[in-house]
């Protein structure tokens with residue numbers, strides 16, 4: 598039996614990961630403050646222990662780690678929205694950086710046994726570096742507090758792993774979509790907002806002309822990458838892009854969703870959002886070299902998503 602801690606485990610990506618982990622001989626502790634996540638995202642299983650708590654409570658998190666001695670730790674709790682971080686820079690720093698630093702420092706200080714720790718950083722660290730596709734060796738250009746804190750934590754993960762020989766790994770998620778993405782939040786990913794608009798005949802606003810590009814990656818593929826990295830001992834002290842490797846305009850993906858659902862989007866166009874990146878897509882050669890990450894074609898992923906809501 599393996600013991601997992603998933604921070605942010607009631608959130609979109611976390612709960613999809615928990616759904617997969619309960620298929621094995623695992624016990625999973627979820628810590629989530631339910632600021633974005635939903636208790637209803639979690640499966641009703643005696644393999645899952647849910648703790649409603651804020652990861653910024655350092656004493657609480659340190660005690661949990663010391664008492665439970667997890668085999669695997671997956672750090673997904675975050676202010677997940679670039680736009681939200683622009684409004685709340687200090688909260689972003691406390692949640693996306695300091696809380697995670699406390700966790701890795703506790704592991705080091707207490708010499709906690711651990712098979713692997715995974716931290717989710719973001720494609721936002723690449724910023725407006727014009728070189729495409731984004732490859733892990735590119736110079737970073739963090740444009741918002743969100744990107745700054747994600748990058749700082751990513752570096753801390755790699756540095757701790759090297760300095761103290763700890764099994765830590767980090768990734769840069771591109772634009773993840775799929776079942777359980779919270780459509781009620783204005784800070785949710787754009788595809789869930791479009792889906793919500795289509796289903797409820799609500800208006801949708803394109804920030805910009807819709808020509809901005811993203812690398813949309815299906816959440817099931819992200820889960821395959823997380824689990825693969827957790828169980829690959831040589832994947833450590835390193836960072837990997839997690840994406841589909843395809844560049845798609847926001848307009849194109851909105852058109853695809855309209856075709857799949859048979860509904861018409863009531864769209865308006867406004868100015869681009871502050872701190873927004875124009876173009877993004879990933880080189881995924883590094884993660885693909887392991888062979889464990891699945892790549893669901895975009896339209897197939899969109900169909901699974903549409904069928905789930």
Ligand code: UD1
Nearest residue numbers: 677678679719720721770771784785786787802803804870
């Ligand atoms: C997303 C993720 C972020 C991740 C990053 C990695 C979310 C909420 N954010 O940021 O966690 O680190 O990818 O690349 O999943 N848009 C509209 N109308 C809307 C909402 C958004 O036009 O109502 C536009 C945005 O201005 C942006 C694009 O859609 O140009 C994507 O926005 P969003 O889904 O918020 O993602 P990112 O900002 O790319």
